[in-house]
Structures are given as structure tokens and as C-alpha cells.
Amino acid sequence: MSDQQVDQGKRMWLITTGCVGAAGGVATAVPFVSTFQPSERAKAAGAAVEADISALKPGEKMTVEWRGKPVWILRRTPEMLDSLAKLDPEMADPQSRRTAYPTPEYAQNEWRSIKKEYLVVIGICTHLGCSPSDKLTAGPQPSLPDNWSGGFLCPCHGSTFDVAGRVFKNKPAPDNLEVPPHMFLSDTKILIGEDKKA
Numbered sequence: 001m002s003d004q005q006v007d008q009g010k011r012m013w014l015i016t017t018g019c020v021g022a023a024g025g026v027a028t029a030v031p032f033v034s035t036f037q038p039s040e041r042a043k044a045a046g047a048a049v050e051a052d053i054s055a056l057k058p059g060e061k062m063t064v065e066w067r068g069k070p071v072w073i074l075r076r077t078p079e080m081l082d083s084l085a086k087l088d089p090e091m092a093d094p095q096s097r098r099t100a101y102p103t104p105e106y107a108q109n110e111w112r113s114i115k116k117e118y119l120v121v122i123g124i125c126t127h128l129g130c131s132p133s134d135k136l137t138a139g140p141q142p143s144l145p146d147n148w149s150g151g152f153l154c155p156c157h158g159s160t161f162d163v164a165g166r167v168f169k170n171k172p173a174p175d176n177l178e179v180p181p182h183m184f185l186s187d188t189k190i191l192i193g194e195d196k197k198a
Contacts, residue, residue, distance in 0.1 A: 059080070094166060121165040
């Protein structure tokens with residue numbers, strides 16, 4: 001066997017092991033480098049969310065997730081809307097003037113929404129972050145007053161909210177439910193998380 005044949009064998013061995021090592025290095029580096037980029041879930045968490053309300057009937061509520069929070073969309077009945085003005089004296093902040101959770105200008109009205117029929121609020125109690133329960137049916141119910149006209153009850157500490165997300169007086173929750181930025185893309189679609197048309 002000549003020296004030249006031995007060198008050829010060594011050369012081939014070195015090239016092969018070098019290629020395998022490089023492939024292994026790339027295979028190891030790709031997942032590591034990809035961890036520096038935000039996941040699809042993380043990207044979606046901050047992005048605006050589109051909600052289709054075409055199937056929502058009067059008196060029904062749906063929930064969509066935006067930034068990891070539940071956003072409630074309630075299609076109010078005419079009876080629900082009629083109850084709002086009557087409840088003003090019982091509300092802690094009937095005109096949504098407090099600024100801890102500022103209400104967008106387009107929701108600074110009696111019904112706290114762009115369109116009277118649709119309430120859009122973040123379904124998290126402003127007291128300690130619990131999620132209130134639906135108590136949309138009017139009338140006497142456990143843990144509620146006999147003249148209950150419908151709304152939400154936070155089971156943790158008893159805060160109550162009307163169908164506009166306004167908190168009743170003398171309850172632990174310091175503020176009304178938060179109205180997120182949103183806008184109507186059409187009669188059947190709401191964009192939550194953005195309220196400026198490009």
C-alpha cells in the first residue's frame with residue numbers, strides 16, 4: 001500500500017466526519033436559534049382578534065380570547081337596554097368617569113358601547129381578577145337582590161355588574177368592567193384590540 005493511498009483514505013475519512021459533524025451542528029443550532037423568535041401563540045396574543053357575531057341571538061353572549069383575556073360580546077335585548085337608565089342611581093360609576101380602566105370615547109354613553117345592542121367588555125372583575133358569572137335573567141336569584149334586572153355576579157366576593165358592565169355601589173370591585181379597543185368591520189364582524197381604521 002502506497003503512502004498516497006493511505007492519505008486518500010484519511011482524507012476521505014476526514015471529509016466524511018467533517019460533513020456529519022457540520023450537519024449535526026446545524027441540526028442542533030436550528031432549534032436553539034428558533035427559540036429566540038416569538039411563537040405563533042405569542043404573536044397572536046397581542047394581535048387584534050376578529051369575532052363573527054352573525055349567529056349571536058338577542059340575550060346571548062359569546063366569549064373570545066384577546067391577549068389571554070376573555071372578551072365578552074353580549075347581544076342585549078330591548079328589555080335589557082331599557083333597564084340601564086333606571087339603574088343609574090344604584091351604580092358606583094354610572095357615566096364611566098373613573099380612569100383606572102378608561103372607557104374609550106365611543107363607549108362613553110349610557111349603554112357603554114358603539115352599537116346599543118352589543119356590549120363588548122373584558123370579562124375580568126376589577127377587584128381581584130376573577131371571572132364573573134352570567135346572571136342575565138331578571139328576577140330574584142340566590143346571592144342577588146329581589147329586583148335583579150340581569151347582569152353579572154362575581155362569585156369570589158359578590159361584586160355585581162349590570163348588562164352594561166357597570167358595577168353596583170358598595171361592592172368590592174372598584175371599577176366597571178373594562179371596554180377593550182374594538183370596532184365593527186361590518187354588521188356581523190367585530191375587531192377586538194384595534195379601533196383605528198387604517
